[in-house]
Amino acid sequence: MLVRGVTGMARVVPETRDEILAAAARRFAVSGYRGTSLQDIAGEVGCSKAAVLYHFANKDAILTELMAPAIGMLQALDERIAAHSGAAAQRVAGEGFVDLAVRFRREIALLRGEFPELLQQPAFAHIQRISERLIEALAGHPERPAARIAALVVLAGISEACGEFADIPDEELRPALLALVRRALEPVD
Amino acid sequence: MLVRGVTGMARVVPETRDEILAAAARRFAVSGYRGTSLQDIAGEVGCSKAAVLYHFANKDAILTELMAPAIGMLQALDERIAAHSGAAAQRVAGEGFVDLAVRFRREIALLRGEFPELLQQPAFAHIQRISERLIEALAGHPERPAARIAALVVLAGISEACGEFADIPDEELRPALLALVRRALEPVD
DNA sequence: GATCGATCTGACCGATCGGTCAGCATCTGA
DNA sequence: TCAGATGCTGACCGATCGGTCAGATCGATC
Structure with missing residues (x-):
């Protein structure tokens, strides 16, 4: 050194x-x-x-350690979502994911564009299931294609755009994303 | 052979x-x-x-040829956007981008997650400028951060989710994306 | 001063990458 | 019949990758 x-x-x-x-x-x-x-x-x-x-131990271990806090918060969010259903689950999922994205936007940005490949690694396998449940909750009506599409676009869009949000202060980013999520998702009757 | x-x-x-x-x-x-x-x-x-x-000639040439039609349509859209301003530009950009995403969703999916690196190649350099103008038009109020954020998320989300839309028929995907774009973007007064 | 564990280095390994090259078939037109 | 273009192959190249390993350095402890 x-x-x-x-x-x-x-x-x-x-x-x-x-x-x-x-x-x-x-x-x-x-x-x-x-x-x-x-x-x-x-x-x-x-x-x-x-x-x-x-x-x-290897290159993966560096990424895993960098992502550990964000993954922990994602798992906690998944459990909170599982405790609700319908409109309540949609609200919890939307607000929880926005919180996650704001708090860990720098970490999420590290995965930019490598989600699919990285998620296939065993260390991240459970994240794929979590994100599927997240999409279902965000969609509200998972059986309605348009609702699933909206949820997918919002989830992927926020994840992918996180890298551009690094310089935006939390107190400005959070309400903007919250308002966007509320507008974009289809309401649950 | x-x-x-x-x-x-x-x-x-x-x-x-x-x-x-x-x-x-x-x-x-x-x-x-x-x-x-x-x-x-x-x-x-x-x-x-x-x-x-x-x-x-090389690996890049394969990708360039696969993407050529989509890039052509993107450039045409850019010119149409440039001919409008304000609410009209936002409408042209939103509808035009949805059309592009629906028509070329398989091609766009090829770039999944590699946009940033690939766009830095000289062959795709102009696309970065085009997408910046696209975001400005979609935002409507480019000076308002929340409007830019919404435009960014919608653009990135649709691009990134294209891979999941392969099996959805055009006549179902197009209205769903159009409705989402109209809901998600901030209206221009 | 000897020992020992923690930290770090340079040299090296096998694998894989994009890309080059000389040459071998096969077909076509003069 | 033969020359040349087309299509293609296997062998090879230098670069880079993630990862291993024996050993050097050094501070703390006995």
Whole structure:
């Protein structure tokens, strides 16, 4: 590593592990997961590729750790949705997903465009089921194609556009997305 | 190549070139552009990788040819939008984009998640400018953040969800998307 | 001062990628 | 009959990928 703390002070600089996570987040956001190599991350941190693989078992482990908080909130949302039905489930799903998107928009942006492939990995397998239930709840009338289409577009649109929202403050983004979701989804009678 | 026409008949089987295009479209739709190798395409056609590169200068050329009709329609839409302003531009943009998405949803699905990287290629550079103008027109009030957010989500959502619409007939998909766009976008006073 | 675990490095591995190339059939037109 | 264009193949290339490994460095502990 480069000079860490000119004097003998202990813990002057954050751990290399944290630097790797931060660097990976930056690069994933710019070039996507597959578009970022371990060498890219190592170069940004200023260490060797082997050092990255000393702190993380493999490349997937870095992404998994970055996404863990967002995935946790998604699972919690799924359980809250399951406790409701009809219009209540739609409201919980809509507001909950907006909260999730606002809070973790930077993390969601890391997956930009790689949802389908990444979701096929065993580590993310359950997320696919959760998102299907999310779409059902958002649609309100899952058997009505137009309602499913609206839910799909809203879900995919917010997820995919998260990368563009990085500079918008929470208190501005949240009401805008909430209003959009309420307008776009078909109401449950 | 495999046996082409048991008898001596001429042109019994479609050209290998067309088979390559069709196979590439199928594989790109399943695994994305970067997730599909020339070897994958060759394997599906039943020819060698070198045969693929005999018919196409490189991998990009295959995607460019697959996307050419959709890109043409997008450019035409851009010109029609430029001829209007305010509420009229918003209506032209919304209806035009829905038409484009319905007509070319299979082609748009090929780009699933690879928009950002692919758009940085010189061949697709102008598309980025077009989509920015499209967002402005859809937003109606480009200076109002909530309006831009709605336009962004609708545009990204429809583009990203196109892959799920393959089996929905045009006459069902079009009115559903049109109604969604009209509900979701902020009206221009 | 010897030991030991934590941290990190450079060299290396096999696999895969997009792409090139010389040459082999096959067909066609002179 | 033969020359040339067309279509295609297998072998090969350099680059890059994720990942492994033996060993160097170093601070803390006994």
